Amino acid sequence: SFLLNQHYNPAFVSLQMMKHAWDNYKRYAWGLNELKPISKQGHSSNLFGNIQGATIVDALDTLYIMEMKEEFKEAKEWVEKNLDFNVNAEISVFEVNIRFVGGLLSAYYLSGEEVFRKKAVELGEKLLPAFNTPTGIPWALLNIKSGIGRNWPWASGGSSILAEFGTLHLEFIHLSHLSGNPVFAEKVMNIRKVLNRLDKPEGLYPNYLNPSSGQWGQHHVSIGGLGDSFYEYLLKAWLMSDKTDEEGKKMYYDAVQAIETHLIRKSSGGLTYIAEWKGGLLEHKMGHLTCFAGGMFALGADGAPNDKTGHHIELGAEIARTCHESYDRTSMKLGPEAFRFDGGVEAIATRQNEKYYILRPEVIETYMYMWRLTHDPKYRQWGWEAVEALEKHCRVDGGYSGIRDVYNNHESHDDVQQSFFLSETLKYLYLLFSEDDLLPFEHWVFNTEAHPLPVLHKDNGNKEENQK
Numbered sequence: 001s002f003l004l005n006q007h008y009n010p011a012f013v014s015l016q017m018m019k020h021a022w023d024n025y026k027r028y029a030w031g032l033n034e035l036k037p038i039s040k041q042g043h044s045s046n047l048f049g050n051i052q053g054a055t056i057v058d059a060l061d062t063l064y065i066m067e068m069k070e071e072f073k074e075a076k077e078w079v080e081k082n083l084d085f086n087v088n089a090e091i092s093v094f095e096v097n098i099r100f101v102g103g104l105l106s107a108y109y110l111s112g113e114e115v116f117r118k119k120a121v122e123l124g125e126k127l128l129p130a131f132n133t134p135t136g137i138p139w140a141l142l143n144i145k146s147g148i149g150r151n152w153p154w155a156s157g158g159s160s161i162l163a164e165f166g167t168l169h170l171e172f173i174h175l176s177h178l179s180g181n182p183v184f185a186e187k188v189m190n191i192r193k194v195l196n197r198l199d200k201p202e203g204l205y206p207n208y209l210n211p212s213s214g215q216w217g218q219h220h221v222s223i224g225g226l227g228d229s230f231y232e233y234l235l236k237a238w239l240m241s242d243k244t245d246e247e248g249k250k251m252y253y254d255a256v257q258a259i260e261t262h263l264i265r266k267s268s269g270g271l272t273y274i275a276e277w278k279g280g281l282l283e284h285k286m287g288h289l290t291c292f293a294g295g296m297f298a299l300g301a302d303g304a305p306n307d308k309t310g311h312h313i314e315l316g317a318e319i320a321r322t323c324h325e326s327y328d329r330t331s332m333k334l335g336p337e338a339f340r341f342d343g344g345v346e347a348i349a350t351r352q353n354e355k356y357y358i359l360r361p362e363v364i365e366t367y368m369y370m371w372r373l374t375h376d377p378k379y380r381q382w383g384w385e386a387v388e389a390l391e392k393h394c395r396v397d398g399g400y401s402g403i404r405d406v407y408n409n410h411e412s413h414d415d416v417q418q419s420f421f422l423s424e425t426l427k428y429l430y431l432l433f434s435e436d437d438l439l440p441f442e443h444w445v446f447n448t449e450a451h452p453l454p455v456l457h458k459d460n461g462n463k464e465e466n467q468k
């Protein structure tokens with residue numbers, strides 16, 4: 001493998017990984033949503049209904065940034081000819097927004113190609129009926145042909161999910177910006193209004209909100225699954241507005257204050273972690289998804305009130321260290337889906353059904369932010385450890401696969417190459433090993449699927465478009 005040759009530049013290695021993932025998707029699953037790298041065929045998840053091509057749309061900007069020009073061109077041609085939203089499909093509003101709308105918007109801003117703008121706005125319009133609820137809090141699921149929405153049957157008393165309806169803001173602001181139609185921005189500003197009217201238990205945001213009654217469902221709070229990107233989008237809404245969105249800013253720093261008081265704890269071994277909160281009781285468990293928060297705290301450090309900048313960077317560094325430990329304490333050096341701090345363990349998965357790794361990006365994402373914001377070389381070192389583990393355990397002939405148990409010495413592959421591996425994991429690796437002026441933070445914010453969106457600068461309109 002090319003890893004044996006230490007002279008290879010790590011950014012180049014990430015590019016070779018992208019090539020392997022892309023070439024195999026192209027060979028075995030072209031036009032379908034995802035690749036099954038072991039059985040070498042397409043994989044369809046019901047999140048996208050029968051919208052097709054998730055991997056292509058999710059990968060467009062990574063191909064562009066890595067200057068894989070031929071591949072970008074064939075992806076663009078597929079979008080022009082085949083990407084079709086006039087289908088009878090029940091889709092996840094959140095997933096389609098972050099992967100398809102986000103992917104198309106980034107492809108447009110990077111390349112300037114009109115087809116991406118057109119498709120993004122067309123898809124955005126298809127999502128609008130999801131907001132037809134008594135409160136305007138959108139449904140989780142929507143049939144994009146009939147416009148009929150509903151919620152996940154498992155969600156507390158018919159609730160919508162915080163991390164789903166709270167992760168539309170960045171894309172919808174850009175849809176209004178690019179279409180000249182204010183309706184998209186109005187829909188997401190109304191979500192804020194509903195949230196700001198409600199009482200929050202201990203200043204925390206429950207994961208469940210009923211779109212009909214406008215009342216919270218179960219009082220479960222998480223910075224991982226079901227909550228995560230809601231907090232991320234408060235901060236990034238402020239940054240993307242060129243720091244004019246004072247409401248987003250206040251909501252973010254108030255939320256972080258409550259999270260610090262009620263959810264952040266230190267283990268006896270000295271590891272800082274973010275627990276889950278269930279009606280006032282803590283579950284001492286942290287998800288892989290929660291590891292994105294290290295990068296978020298560091299990214300938000302600069303604007304932190306009351307001289308707390310250094311403290312927020314430190315918090316980011318501590319979360320990065322804890323998440324690195326969750327990788328280092330496995331046999332495969334890849335982190336589990338969730339790890340615990342109870343029953344005598346620290347940063348280790350104890351339940352069999354929490355030992356899997358599905359090519360998720362959050363830990364590498366946090367390394368990338370920490371690297372850019374501190375330039376401590378350990379983050380590149382840790383990123384390189386992840387590259388070695390991915391190559392050793394996840395790379396197969398037919399692409400990259402998730403792993404069922406990272407504590408085992410033998411790989412049991414789950415046979416899915418997730419589209420976010422191409423949009424996020426590989427992009428963040430490439431950025432970690434590139435110079436800071438590639439997609440600089442002053443000009444770009446990343447949506448939760450790692451799709452870069454330009455900061456809307458106060459004075460110069462769209463000048464930042466096409467600025468790489």
Ligand code: DMJ
Binds near residue numbers: 098360420450
């Ligand atoms: C991605 O779709 C996004 O990062 C989302 O915010 C969380 N889940 C996956 C990656 O783990």
